[in-house]
Amino acid sequence: MISTHRLIDLMREVREKKPLLHVITNRVAINDSANGALAVGASPIMAEAHEEVEAIAAISGALELNIGNLTPYSIQSMLLSGRAANQAGVPVVLDPVGAGATDFRLNTVQKLLSELDIAIIRGNAGEIAALAGESWGAKGVDAGEGEGDVLAMADRVARQWHTVVAVSGAVDTITDGRQAYRVKNGHPLFPFMTGSGCLNGVIQAAYAAVSQNYLEASVAASVNYAIAGQLAGEKCAGPGAFRQKLMDELYLLDEEKVQRYADIEEVTV
Amino acid sequence: MISTHRLIDLMREVREKKPLLHVITNRVAINDSANGALAVGASPIMAEAHEEVEAIAAISGALELNIGNLTPYSIQSMLLSGRAANQAGVPVVLDPVGAGATDFRLNTVQKLLSELDIAIIRGNAGEIAALAGESWGAKGVDAGEGEGDVLAMADRVARQWHTVVAVSGAVDTITDGRQAYRVKNGHPLFPFMTGSGCLNGVIQAAYAAVSQNYLEASVAASVNYAIAGQLAGEKCAGPGAFRQKLMDELYLLDEEKVQRYADIEEVTV
Amino acid sequence: MISTHRLIDLMREVREKKPLLHVITNRVAINDSANGALAVGASPIMAEAHEEVEAIAAISGALELNIGNLTPYSIQSMLLSGRAANQAGVPVVLDPVGAGATDFRLNTVQKLLSELDIAIIRGNAGEIAALAGESWGAKGVDAGEGEGDVLAMADRVARQWHTVVAVSGAVDTITDGRQAYRVKNGHPLFPFMTGSGCLNGVIQAAYAAVSQNYLEASVAASVNYAIAGQLAGEKCAGPGAFRQKLMDELYLLDEEKVQRYADIEEVTV
Incomplete structure (x- = not known):
């Protein structure tokens, strides 16, 4: 079980180290993603040019790849930066936005997963279901509602790709295929903020930059x-x-609030 | 005359059906457009990759094309998705942003209008004037001020392209070339919000997804x-x-407010 | 010494002339940049297509070039629009975002400076240090902290490129290499708003559109x-x-507030 003290220590470490985050993301979420990264204490750079992505990824604290607005150009940016990050030991977080919406997205995610070492996959239930090869009532890039067992799907994806899988939703499920947690904080307005899942992925990257224990x-x-x-x-x-x-609230979060509100539980895989 | 009850029914239908909206729009307005679509109850997806736009358009409730930041790539995205939408019977809304600003924009709009069946054109007076071939004091992408008769211009464009034309302004004018309405609600701060016209176009698409009577x-x-x-x-x-x-307010709008505030009138074409 | 009355006159002129601003900027800052331009009274157009950037630049009040998300395509957009602006006597403002982060960025900035006449360069201390060839503790696109003499660096860059250099920070330093000013207003939350420097550059362009005295x-x-x-x-x-x-506050700024709060001083170069 991860203690609340440890959660607080990591929150502080992000603020103290101010990790450089290299983020390649979609045009919808890019502004909120940068502001959210600044709010938790990180230093985001949203570079996509092939001429510079390798250099930036290699000196970053973490790299975040989000497939929300794919183009052939951005896919190449992701592969170049991802390989550079892997080589430099920089953790890579992947956000498979709308992975179930089209074959193009699912194929791209599978290519990224095959060619890169991914530390954390962050998606909604519909996206993780697509990676697990299960049918799900996803609608475009929104989570939709399905009947599957979220933890079982997430575990399967985690084990297949040797990664941590964080499934966002009313309750978040996080697993590395051996240990799993549920986080019950949150709010029903989250799905009404476009890119709120994408920002979650960026914050995953901020924390991956300060702890090699990615779970x-x-x-x-x-x-x-x-x-x-x-x-x-x-x-x-x-x-x-x-x-x-x-x-x-991201900016104002402090030890006392984490102590008071954190609502997590370990669950049996 | 459209009754207030009918307006309320359609508002409810958008919320109940949560139509998938495929939106190809400019980088300035893209975030507000997605958030506004979510706020009225729709499910937006902002996909532009040639590999997937046809598949997404064909399963959407409506497609919205906005020319605010054209590139050769995005023009092709619009043509591909527009043809797929037409073939699948999915309504297409066109927002001719800054149509009068450059020949490039006007030519692109005319190409889209020639090749695609458009259900609704949403523009400001300067943009509709450009489509009608009239001079107007438009300034870049802002409406500007002109002396022309907005309804006459809109009617001409509506009849030429067999479409509904919605002209946004202090008073909105909506016509299909036979019947016309004015909507007098609104606020002087609208022009100070960049992309506020673009979001209007997305909301037009949300409603076109639930009623085949596009007027x-x-x-x-x-x-x-x-x-x-x-x-x-x-x-x-x-x-x-x-x-x-x-x-x-988009999120909180309800029957009572529509009943109380709706200020529309039918006008003679 | 520039009088407060003159500052107020220029603020009014921006609002009265509503200059068209052609802005080529990054995807992170583009929405706030457009909204901020509208708030001070200008009329922004964010066009990047090669087919139209020359025509738009030539009729604008000013052109702003921001290198925050470079691509080969956008670099060409900047060169085309910059040359058209120079030829038409339209002032060009350059924002060298993250100039010190990669060789690619620094080379691009130097190419733009070599090929174009720039009226004002607006950057943070880390970016101006990169142009001056000095080392500085910049982090990605954030200013970082350095030991150099900001005014000396800015003067050198101003004289080298015959331009005004505006260095943003807790205190702003503005110089043309002969005369210099410090502006001591501001707030510690500025660095937590992504693109706040980029919006500063756009506002520089709004003022350059109404005074040929760029200092x-x-x-x-x-x-x-x-x-x-x-x-x-x-x-x-x-x-x-x-x-x-x-x-x-950009929208609500008035004579009385400028009179009351403006905190500037002339400094010896």
């Missing part, structure tokens, strides 16, 4: 993000206010 | 958006607050 | 932006609220 890093990132959303949502009537207050 | 759909979308803006603006000192509250 | 224009823009940030920050607990209130 622990992923749980800590999930708790950080979900508590901030919970505190933001309690003060909001709608998604416009939520988006603003989420950034404030 | 009715366009009036309902215009009323929905304009009332939300009016209620947001009344609470705001400036455009930063407006942008946030607009999202909240 | 004066740059000081006025810096004061406008820094006072708005100061007033916004005083009302905010975190960066989410700051971003919104900054837009409001």
Whole structure:
């Protein structure tokens, strides 16, 4: 069981080390992803040019790859930066946005998983179901609702690719295929903020930059993000206010709040 | 005359059906467009890759094409997705951003109109004037001020392309060339929110996804958006607050508010 | 010494002339840059297509080039628009985002400086240090902390390229290599808003569009932006609220506030 103290230590380490995060992401989420990374204490750089992605990935604390707006150019950016990160020992986080929406996305995710070592996969249940080869009622890039067992799917993906899988939802499920956790913080306004899952992936990268135990890093990132959303949502009537207050709460999160609100449990794989 | 009850029914249908909206739009407006689509109850996907746009358009409730940041690549994305939508009977909404600013934009809009069946064109007066071949004091992508008769211009464009034309402004004008409506809700802060017209186009698409009567759909979308803006603006000192509250009001709009505030009139073409 | 009256006159001129600003910028900052330009009274157009950038640059009040997300395509957009602007006598503002982060960025900036006449370079201390050939503790696109003499570096860059250099930071330094000013307004939340430096560059362009004295224009823009940030920050607990209130304060800035808060001093070069 990961202690609340450990979660707090990692939150502090992100703020103290201010890791450089190399983020290749979609045009919808790019601004919130950068602001959210700054709010938790990291230093984001959203570079995609083939001429520079290898150099940047190699000196970063972590690399985050998000397939929300793929182009042939950006796929190549991801492969170049991913290989450079792997070679330099920089952890890579993958966000398979809408993996089940088209063959093109699923094939791209599988190519990235085959060619790169991925530390953490962060997706919603529909996306993880696509990776697990299960049918699911996903709708475009939204999670949708399915009947499958989320933990069983996540475990299978984790074991297949030797990675941590973080499934976001009303309850988050995080597993490395041997140990698993559930994080029960969060708020119903999250799905009304476009790119809220993408920002989650960036925060996973911030924590992967400060702990080589990626299961622990992923749980800590999930708790950080979900508590901030919970505190933001309690003060909001709608998604416009939520988006603003989420950034404030990420910035204002402190030891006392994590101590008081963290709601996690270990579950049997 | 479209009844307020019908407007309310359509608002509910968007929320119940949660139509998948395929949106190809500019980088400025893309985030607000996705958030606004979620706020009214739709499920947006902003895909542009040639490998997947046909597949996504064909299964969407509506396709929205916005020419705000054209590239040769995105023009091809629009043609591919537009043809797939037409073939599948999926309505297409076109937003001719800055159509009068350069020959390149006007030519592109005319190419899209010639090759695709468009259900609704949503533009400001300067943009519709460009399509009608009239001079107008437009400035870049902003509406500018002109002396022309907005309804006459809109009617001409509607008849030429067999489409509904929705002209946004202090008063919105919506026509199919035979019947026309004015929507008088709105707020003076709208032009200070970049991409506010683009989001209007996305909401037109959300309503086109639930009613094959595109004139009715366009009036309902215009009323929905304009009332939300009016209620947001009344609470705001400036455009930063407006942008946030607009999202909240889109999310919070309900039957009672539409009943109370809808200010539309039928006008003689 | 530039008088407060002159700063106020320029602020009014931006609002009265509503200059068209052609902005080629990165995907992170593009939305805030457009909204901020509207808030100070300008009319932004974010065009990048090779087919139209020359035509738009030539009729604009100013052109702003920001290298935050370079691609081979956007570099060509910058060269085409920059040459057209130079030929038409339209001032060009350059924002060398992350110039020290990679050789690719530094080479691109030097190419732009060699081929174009630049009216104002707007960067943080790390970026200006890179142009001056000095080492600096920059981190990706963030300013970092260095030991160099900011004014000496800025002067050198200004004289080398016959341009005004505006260095943003806790205190802004603006120089043309002969005369220099410091602007002491601002707020510690600025670095937590991604693209806040990029928006500064756009506001520099808005002022360059109304005064051919680019030193004066740059000081006025810096004061406008820094006072708005100061007033916004005083009302905010975190960066989410700051971003919104900054837009409001840019829109609400008036003569009285500039009179009351402007904190500038001339410094000896």
